[in-house]
Amino acid sequence: MIALSLCILFHDSVLAHNVSRDDQGFLLENTGTSILPYMYLGAKHMVTGYDHLLFLVGVIFFLYRLKDVVLYVTLFAVGHSVTLLFGVLAGLHVNPYIVDAIIGLSVVYKAFENLGGFKSLIGFQPDTRLAVLVFGFFHGFGLATKLQDLQLSEDGLITNMISFNVGVELGQILALSIILIGLNVWRASGSFFQYAFVANLFLISAGFILFGYQLTGYIIS
Amino acid sequence: MSKPSPDRNFEPPSRKSLIVSIGIAMLVSALILVTVILPAEYSIDPTGLGNVLGLTALSEDRATTLQVVEDVNTETVNTVVTETEPMLESEEEIIPGEYRKLPTPPGTTLSHGTIYRTEILEISLGFDEELEYKATLAQDEPLLYSWETDKGMVYYDFHGEPTESDELVFMSYEEGEKNTANGYLLAPFTGNHGWYFLNISDYPITVKLTVSGYFTWLGKIGEEQE
Numbered sequence: 001m002i003a004l005s006l007c008i009l010f011h012d013s014v015l016a017h018n019v020s021r022d023d024q025g026f027l028l029e030n031t032g033t034s035i036l037p038y039m040y041l042g043a044k045h046m047v048t049g050y051d052h053l054l055f056l057v058g059v060i061f062f063l064y065r066l067k068d069v070v071l072y073v074t075l076f077a078v079g080h081s082v083t084l085l086f087g088v089l090a091g092l093h094v095n096p097y098i099v100d101a102i103i104g105l106s107v108v109y110k111a112f113e114n115l116g117g118f119k120s121l122i123g124f125q126p127d128t129r130l131a132v133l134v135f136g137f138f139h140g141f142g143l144a145t146k147l148q149d150l151q152l153s154e155d156g157l158i159t160n161m162i163s164f165n166v167g168v169e170l171g172q173i174l175a176l177s178i179i180l181i182g183l184n185v186w187r188a189s190g191s192f193f194q195y196a197f198v199a200n201l202f203l204i205s206a207g208f209i210l211f212g213y214q215l216t217g218y219i220i221s
Numbered sequence: 222m223s224k225p226s227p228d229r230n231f232e233p234p235s236r237k238s239l240i241v242s243i244g245i246a247m248l249v250s251a252l253i254l255v256t257v258i259l260p261a262e263y264s265i266d267p268t269g270l271g272n273v274l275g276l277t278a279l280s281e282d283r284a285t286t287l288q289v290v291e292d293v294n295t296e297t298v299n300t301v302v303t304e305t306e307p308m309l310e311s312e313e314e315i316i317p318g319e320y321r322k323l324p325t326p327p328g329t330t331l332s333h334g335t336i337y338r339t340e341i342l343e344i345s346l347g348f349d350e351e352l353e354y355k356a357t358l359a360q361d362e363p364l365l366y367s368w369e370t371d372k373g374m375v376y377y378d379f380h381g382e383p384t385e386s387d388e389l390v391f392m393s394y395e396e397g398e399k400n401t402a403n404g405y406l407l408a409p410f411t412g413n414h415g416w417y418f419l420n421i422s423d424y425p426i427t428v429k430l431t432v433s434g435y436f437t438w439l440g441k442i443g444e445e446q447e
Contacts (some may be wrong), residue, residue: 091424093372111282112243116233121240148372154422194232201246208250213258220263 034156035163042167045146047175050153051103051210052139058110058170059132059178060202061196064187072132073176079136080143081165087144096145097218103142104210106135111203114196143168328361333435340439344428346375346420355415356436357384358408364434369401371429373422377402381414415442 046052059076063069087094109131112118118125147164186192234242260271264280271277315321344354358364378396382389394406394414398421408414420426433437 025359090268093424117237117239117243120233120236154374177290193231195244197234201242204246205250205253208247209253212250212254213262216259216263216265220265 034160038160038163039167039170041162042143042147042169043171044167044172044173045143045166051100051107051142052172053054053175053179054107054203054206054210055103055110055135055139056112056123056176058107058200060176060179061111061114061200068179069176072129073132073172075138076139077169077172079133080140080168083137083140084143084147084165084168085161087141088147088157092144093148094140094141094145096142097214097221099138099142099145101211101218102138103135103213104207104212104214106138107207107210108204109135109207111200111207114200114203138211249416254393279346284388289383296408305331331361331363337433337435339431339433340440342430342432342439344418344430345425346418346425347425349420350425351419353415353442354430354440355381355413355442356432356434358406358411358414358434358436359439360408360411362408362435364406364414364432364436366405366414366430367401368404368428368430370422371427372400372421373424373426374398374400375426375428376421378417379406379415380417381406381410381412383412384409385411413442 055075056076059072060069063072086092113128113131143164143194147161233239256270257274257276260266260274261279264271264277266277268273274362327328341353344352351442356364376396376398378393379402380391380396382391392409395402406414410421416430418428
């Protein structure tokens with residue numbers, strides 16, 4: 001009886017919760033928009049996210065012209081932004097193990113493509129731009145899961161989410177700059193082509209390790 | 222491959238060397254996974270090498286989070302309500318450089334003959350679902366608690382109902398909309414104390430509730446009461 005009356009009482013007051021009550025104090029304390037913190041989290045996730053970084057290394061490994069770098073990175077950014085925003089807004093909670101396993105495979109795919117594997121072993125080369133876009137979609141689902149783990153509240157959801165997304169792009173530009181500088185130094189040293197094969201094999205190994213690690217996590221969870 | 226510049230060129234490896242190399246790469250991945258990563262991350266150690274290297278210790282703690290201690294006999298609590306004496310004062314003479322003993326206010330400590338109970342509950346809340354979890358506590362007993370949702374917000378009312386009362390009454394301790402809360406309660410009366418949760422997010426959520434104390438009962442308020 002008490003429980004029932006409590007339920008009814010409180011349910012009614014909740015229905016009116018949009019309007020007033022003690023929300024203000026709570027908003028100050030726990031929710032609302034916080035642009036810079038979410039931007040920071042987005043950027044941090046990208047800069048410290050080795051799976052995204054390995055994929056980016058694979059993508060720009062053989063890109064020499066800035067125009068191409070911008071094109072491919074933009075495709076990747078568009079891809080992951082679409083699913084990041086869509087995933088959070090639709091409340092999709094994609095299994096993070098599965099997404100991270102696919103992200104691991106994206107690293108393998110890109111390195112395999114870099115080695116000309118599609119041409120020589122399969123005899124068919126899928127569109128490289130399309131592949132980056134599609135894998136961008138999967139990386140975005142991974143980002144969405146990370147953002148949802150931060151216990152987003154409904155208040156300021158969109159602003160916080162966009163802040164996170166902007167942070168991701170800033171982090172990506174930062175990480176890319178460092179990768180590009182490193183690649184250029186390496187290319188100038190003359191040993192680039194000598195070790196390009198091994199470097200992409202390393203990417204393939206790392207991608208498979210990520211894949212196996214996440215797949216195992218999925219199986220035992 | 223994406224447009225190598227014309228003056229420099231990467232010679233793609235031959236079919237054979239590509240197949241061999243990728244095979245080696247996969248073998249290396251599998252080896253690292255099985256010998257190092259799986260033992261360290263999940264305590265999965267088919268080779269036994271992870272144990273030898275001490276890697277499995279990294280992930281062993283994870284399994285021991287859920288601990289439920291057996292029911293304990295809650296002893297009656299002596300609550301002597303006396304007039305509160307001003308603290309940090311005594312009749313004793315103050316000797317510089319020496320510690321002097323202060324009188325202990327009543328209710329400062331509470332002794333039990335048994336270990337306290339800790340329970341961790343995972344409470345599923347469907348969209349718009351509401352329910353109550355309560356603990357039965359004697360008066361003046363403390364209850365330490367933490368709860369958090371996996372995502373999203375709940376409306377909650379932390380309240381209690383005395384069992385030794387002829388009327389239907391309740392006391393609300395704290396209410397609001399949050400995704401997590403931590404604290405303690407000193408039971409103002411003997412009765413059932415706990416949380417009403419209502420899922421106000423647009424999706425099903427899980428509330429993880431951890432409580433510690435000398436409660437005699439903990440659980441979901443039954444259907445017959447609602």
